[in-house]
Amino acid sequence: MPSETTVNHVVEFPGGYTRSVGPVIGRFLSELRDGRLVGVRTAAGRVLVPPAEYDPETGEDVTGEFVEVGPAGTVTTWSWVPNPAAEHPFDRPFAWALIRPDGADTALLHALDLGVFEAGAKPPKVLKTGMRVRPKYRAERTGTIGDIECFLPEVTMINSPGSLGYRLKGGRALDRFLEGIAEGRIIGQRCPVCEKVIVPMKGFCTRDGVPTTEEVELPDTGTVTTFAVNNIPDPRAPEVPFVSGYVLLDGAGLTMLTLIAGVPADQVRMGMRVKAAWRPREEWDRSMANIRWFEPIDEPDVPFEEIKDFM
Amino acid sequence: MRDVAVVAFAQSHHSGEDQGIAETEMVLPVITEIKERTGLSRFGFTCSGSCDYLQGAPFAFVSALDTLGAWPPISESHVEMDGAWALYEAWVKLQTGQTDTALVYGFGKSSQGDLRAIMGKQLDPYTLAPLGVDQVSMAAMQARAYLEKAGAKEDDLRAVAARSRASGRENPFALHLPDPEGDDYDVAPLHPYDVAPVTDGAAAIVLAAGDKARELCERPAWITGIDHRTEPHALGVRDLTRSEAARIAGEKAGAAGVEVAELHAQFSHEELILREALGLGDGVTVNPSGGALSANPVMAAGLIRIGEAAARVHDGTASRTLGHAASGPCLQQNLVCVMSGEKKNG
Numbered sequence: 022m023p024s025e026t027t028v029n030h031v032v033e034f035p036g037g038y039t040r041s042v043g044p045v046i047g048r049f050l051s052e053l054r055d056g057r058l059v060g061v062r063t064a065a066g067r068v069l070v071p072p073a074e075y076d077p078e079t080g081e082d083v084t085g086e087f088v089e090v091g092p093a094g095t096v097t098t099w100s101w102v103p104n105p106a107a108e109h110p111f112d113r114p115f116a117w118a119l120i121r122p123d124g125a126d127t128a129l130l131h132a133l134d135l136g137v138f139e140a141g142a143k144p145p146k147v148l149k150t151g152m153r154v155r156p157k158y159r160a161e162r163t164g165t166i167g168d169i170e171c172f173l174p175e176v177t178m179i180n181s182p183g184s185l186g187y188r189l190k191g192g193r194a195l196d197r198f199l200e201g202i203a204e205g206r207i208i209g210q211r212c213p214v215c216e217k218v219i220v221p222m223k224g225f226c227t228r229d230g231v232p233t234t235e236e237v238e239l240p241d242t243g244t245v246t247t248f249a250v251n252n253i254p255d256p257r258a259p260e261v262p263f264v265s266g267y268v269l270l271d272g273a274g275l276t277m278l279t280l281i282a283g284v285p286a287d288q289v290r291m292g293m294r295v296k297a298a299w300r301p302r303e304e305w306d307r308s309m310a311n312i313r314w315f316e317p318i319d320e321p322d323v324p325f326e327e328i329k330d331f332m
Numbered sequence: 333m334r335d336v337a338v339v340a341f342a343q344s345h346h347s348g349e350d351q352g353i354a355e356t357e358m359v360l361p362v363i364t365e366i367k368e369r370t371g372l373s374r375f376g377f378t379c380s381g382s383c384d385y386l387q388g389a390p391f392a393f394v395s396a397l398d399t400l401g402a403w404p405p406i407s408e409s410h411v412e413m414d415g416a417w418a419l420y421e422a423w424v425k426l427q428t429g430q431t432d433t434a435l436v437y438g439f440g441k442s443s444q445g446d447l448r449a450i451m452g453k454q455l456d457p458y459t460l461a462p463l464g465v466d467q468v469s470m471a472a473m474q475a476r477a478y479l480e481k482a483g484a485k486e487d488d489l490r491a492v493a494a495r496s497r498a499s500g501r502e503n504p505f506a507l508h509l510p511d512p513e514g515d516d517y518d519v520a521p522l523h524p525y526d527v528a529p530v531t532d533g534a535a536a537i538v539l540a541a542g543d544k545a546r547e548l549c550e551r552p553a554w555i556t557g558i559d560h561r562t563e564p565h566a567l568g569v570r571d572l573t574r575s576e577a578a579r580i581a582g583e584k585a586g587a588a589g590v591e592v593a594e595l596h597a598q599f600s601h602e603e604l605i606l607r608e609a610l611g612l613g614d615g616v617t618v619n620p621s622g623g624a625l626s627a628n629p630v631m632a633a634g635l636i637r638i639g640e641a642a643a644r645v646h647d648g649t650a651s652r653t654l655g656h657a658a659s660g661p662c663l664q665q666n667l668v669c670v671m672s673g674e675k676k677n678g
Contacts (some may be wrong), residue, residue, distance in 0.1 A: 032388040038457075046458045069569065071459040077564035098480075098572060100472030101520035108449050108464040117469045117519075119568050128568030130460060130470075144520045150480055166459045 045074045048087055054164040058156065060125045062086040070125040071166075091122030093175060096152045099133065101144035110171065114138040116148055120172055131156075132171040147174065194224035199307040201238070205299065209273060211235045217274025241297035243270040243277075243315070244323045246331045250286045257310075262286045268295055268315050269331045276331050283316030292322035335675045336426045337545040337552030339538050341639030341646075342366040346533035346627040348507045350443040355387060359439045359534045360399040366435070366536045370548050373401070375538070376431025378408045379422045381415035381438040382631045385450045396439065407431070414438055415535065415635030416596075416657030416667050422539050423558055432544040439534035440631035447530055447630065455661065456565055467661065468527055468599075472519040474572040474662040475601040479521060481573040482604070486521055489600035493525040493625055496603075500626025507531060507627050525625075526600040533629030535636045553642035553653070553671035557585030560657075560667035567662055578609035578656070578666035585668040590654040592617045592644045594637035598624045602663055606656065610668070620644075634658065638669050645673050 042050060045061060049072050052059040061072035061083045068088050069077070076083060099118040105111055110132045119128035133154060135145055153175040162168035191199065194210075198221040201208035209220030210233035217228070218237045225232050248266030255263065257280065264286050267276035281289055283298065295315035305311045342365040344358055351358075367373055378400060384392040393410050400406065409425075411417045415438020422434035442450075451467035478484065493512045500506035512525035538548070545552040561577035561584075563570050587593075587610045595610075595618060597603035603618065612618060619625075621640040624633045634657025641655035651673045659665040 030388055032385075040457055042458060050458070071566070071568075073566070073569075077566070077569045097568075098473045098477035100469050100476060100522075101517065102469060103517050103520065106446075106448060106464075106466060108452065108466065110464055117465055117473060119473060119572075121568070127566070130465060130473075130567055131463065132465075141516065143517070150476070166462050 043074065045072050045083065048072070050164040050166075050168075052087070052089075053166070053168045054162045056158050056162065056168075057089055058091040058122055058129075059087045060090050060122070060127075062088055067126040068124060069127050070122055070129050088124060090124040091156065093153055093155050094120040094122035094125070094129075094172075096133070096150055096154060097121050097128045098150055099148060101148060103141045103143070114140065114142045115171070116144070118154070118172065120154055131166075131169060134171040134173055153177075192224070194222050198222055199309070202309060202311050203305055203307045205302070205305065205311070207239045207241055207270065207297075209237050209239055209270075211237050212274075215274070218272055219275050220270060220273045220277060237272070239270045239272050241270070241299075241312075242318065243268040243273070243295060244328055245281060245289065245291060245293040245295055245315075246276050246328045247291055248281060248289050250289075258282075264289045266315075267331075269328060279312070280314035281316075282314040290322060292325060292328060294318050294320040294323065334427055334429065334541045335545070335554055336423055336539055336541050337549065337554045338638065338642035338645075338671060339540045339545050339549035339552050340366050340369045341535070341537050341643055342369065343505050343535040343632070343636055343639060344533045344629070345505055346507060346531050346629050347443070348529050348531060350441070351532065355382075355392065355439055355441050356395055356399050358441060358532060359396050359437065362439075362534045362536045363399050363435075363437065366538055370538050372433060372538070372548070374406070375433045375435040376407065377422055377425045377434040378406055379410065379418035379425070379434065379436050380408075381411045381413050381418035381436075381635065382440060383412055383450075385453060386440050386442055386445060386447075386630060388445060396437075400435070413659055414596075414631050414633065414657050415537075416638055416655070416669070417560070417634075417659070419537060419539065419635060419638060419669070420558060420560060420667060423555060426539060426541045432541045433548075434539045435536065436539065436635065437534065437536040438632035438635040440629045440633075441532045442530050442630045443532050451661075460566075468522065469519045470567060470661045471527075471599045471602070472522045473567065474605075475521050475526070475599060477572040478601050478605055484604065486523070488604065489521070489526050490523065492597075492600040492603050493523075496600075496619055496623045496625035497525070498622075499620055500622025503622050503626065505533075505627065506622040509626060522599060522601075528598040528624040528628035528633075529626075531627050531629045531633075533627065533632055533636075535629070535632040535639055537635060537639050537642070549646065551646055551648060551673055553645035554673070554675045555669060556672045557587075557670040558668070559584035560665065562660070562665040565660065565664060570662070572662055573605070575605050575609040575663045575666060578606055578658075578663065578668065581666050581668040582610040582654075585654075585670045587611065587654055587668055587670060590616060590652050590670060591650045592620060592641060592653040594619055594621060594623065594641040594653070594655050596624055596634045596637045596657045598628055598633070598658070600625065602658070605663065606666075609666075610654070610656070634667065638671075641669070642671050645671055648673075
C-alpha cells in the first residue's frame with residue numbers, strides 16, 4: 022500500500038556555507054569586486070579564466086602571473102532558457118553562455134541578457150556563437166561571481182530619434198483640388214495638348230509641359246492598376262498588412278496613389294474595380310483624408326490591356 | 333587479471349512519478365529478486381551508488397543497507413555516484429582475490445525534489461554554483477556547440493529521441509513515452525523530448541569471478557575491459573563538441589567490435605557525441621532498451637546500461653556488448669565496460 026503521507030522537507034545551511042577561496046580564486050574575486058576581470062597564466066603560457074590553481078591539461082601549478090582580460094569577450098556556445106526556474110538569475114527568458122574574454126584562452130560561464138521577452142519565447146536571432154559581449158557590473162560589489170550581474174551584447178546599433186516640423190502650403194492647383202475634396206468632389210484638369218485629365222491636378226501637364234485650366238469633375242470610381250502589400254504599420258492604414266495601390270479614376274489620364282481596403286490583402290488584384298470610401302460628411306475638411314481608402318465594388322475586373330499604359 | 337563477469341541483473345519497473353514508496357521500498361524488491369536469481373543470500377562484497385541530495389537526508393544510503401540483511405556485519409562500500417562506479421569498485425575488489433562474489437546496486441528517487449537544482453549543487457562553488465546554472469542549461473550549451481561543429485540539425489536530435497522512445501515502449505521496465513512532438517523548447521536547442529525524464533528506480537548486478545561465475549550463470553558476461561576517465565570540471569576549458577574522456581575509456585576498455593552499446597546519454601545530443609567518441613558505426617545497435625531518454629533513474633541509470641548490455645550476452649543475442657555510464661556536467665566523466673561471452677584469458 023503506497024504511502025499517502027507527504028512531508029515538505031527543506032535542506033539548507035542557515036546563513037550559507039563558509040568557504041576559503043585561497044590565493045588564486047581569491048585574487049579573481051577581489052579583482053572582480055574592483056570591476057576587473059583577471060585570468061592566471063599557466064606555465065605553458067595559456068590564460069585561464071576563471072583562474073584555477075592548476076593547469077587543467079597538465080595538473081601543474083599555474084604561475085603567479087595574473088592577467089587582466091576582457092572586458093569584452095566572444096560567445097563560444099550558448100543555451101536559451103524560455104521559462105526560467107526559481108534558481109535562475111532572471112525571471113524572464115535569457116541565455117546562458119560560455120564567454121571567452123579577449124586575452125583569455127578559456128571561457129567563463131555566465132548569464133547573457135538580451136532584453137525583455139515573453140515567457141516561452143524562441144531564441145532571438147541576435148543570439149549567436151561568436152557574438153561579442155561585455156560584463157554588466159553591479160554598482161555594489163562584494164567579491165563574488167555575481168558582481169557581474171550578467172553579460173550584455175556589445176553595442177552594434179543605435180536608434181536615433183528624428184523629427185522635424187514644417188508648415189506646408191500646397192500651392193494653387195492643390196488648393197483648388199482640396200476645395201473640391203472638401204465638397205466631396207474630385208476635380209482634375211484636362212491638358213489642351215494630350216487631352217488627358219490630370220488628377221490631382223498640378224496646374225500643368227507633366228507630359229507636355231503646358232499650363233492646364235479646363236476643370237473636369239471625375240467620378241469616385243476607378244481601377245487598380247498596380248499595388249503593394251505593406252507589412253510596416255502606418256497610422257493611416259487600418260491594420261498590417263495593408264495595401265497601397267495606384268487607382269486610375271474613370272476618365273482620368275493618370276493614376277492616384279491611395280490605400281486599398283475592405284478586402285484581404287491577398288485578394289487585391291490588378292484590374293480590380295474600386296470606389297472611394299468617404300468619411301462621414303461632418304468630418305470632411307480640406308484634406309485627402311476625407312477619402313479613407315478605396316474599396317472593391319462588384320464589377321468585373323478590367324482587362325490588363327486596358328490599364329497597361331497606366332502603370 | 334582475474335576473469336570477472338556480470339552474472340545477474342535486476343531492475344525495478346521505473347516510474348515517472350512518485351509512487352508513494354520510500355527509497356528502501358524501491359530497493360528491496362530488486363535485491364530480493366537478484367538474491368533469488370543467483371541463489372545467494374550473502375555476497376563477498378557489496379557496493380552501492382546513490383546520492384543523498386536526491387532525498388535531502390545525510391547518509392540516506394545507509395538505510396538502503398537495511399534491505400540487504402546486513403547482520404552479521406557485511407563487507408560494504410558506497411560511492412556517491414552512479415552505481416556503475418560502485419560496479420567498478422566491486423570489480424577492483426574482486427581483482428584483489430579476497431572474494432569471489434559482489435553485489436552492486438544503485439537507486440534514485442528524483443521525483444521528490446527539483447533534480448535540476450540538485451544537480452547544480454555538484455558544481456564548482458566559486459564561479460558556477462552561485463550563478464544558479466542548472467544541468468539542462470549546461471547540456472543545452474553542449475548541444476549548441478555540437479550541432480554547430482557537426483552541422484547537425486535539431487531534427488537529428490529528435491530522431492535520437494524518437495528511436496529511444498520507440499525502443500523504450502518495447503521495454504517493460506522503461507517509461508512508455510509517446511513519439512516526440514511539439515516545437516517548444518525546454519532550454520534551446522533542446523526540446524522536452526531531448527531531455528531524459530525524471531524517473532524513480534533501482535537496479536542491481538551481481539559480479540562473480542572465475543568458476544563461481546560459471547556456477548551462477550549459464551552464459552556469464554565476462555568483463556573484458558573496464559575503464560573510466562574524467563575531464564576538467566569547468567566547461568570553459570573543455571572542447572564540448574567531443575568527449576575525450578569517453579574516447580580514452582572506450583579505447584582502454586576495448587570498445588571496438590561491439591555489437592550492442594548501451595549509452596548513458598541523458599540528452600539526445602550526448603548519444604551522437606558518444607557514438608563518435610566510442611567509434612560506434614551504423615552496424616552497432618545503440619540503446620535497444622530505450623536508454624536514459626526512456627528511463628533515467630539517477631544513480632542507477634548508468635548501472636542499468638551495464639546490466640542491459642550484459643543481459644544481451646546472457647540471453648545469447650549478442651556476443652560482445654558495451655555499457656557506458658556518465659557523471660558530472662556535460663559528460664564530464666565517462667565509464668566504459670565491455671563484456672563478452674568469451675573470457676579474455678580463454
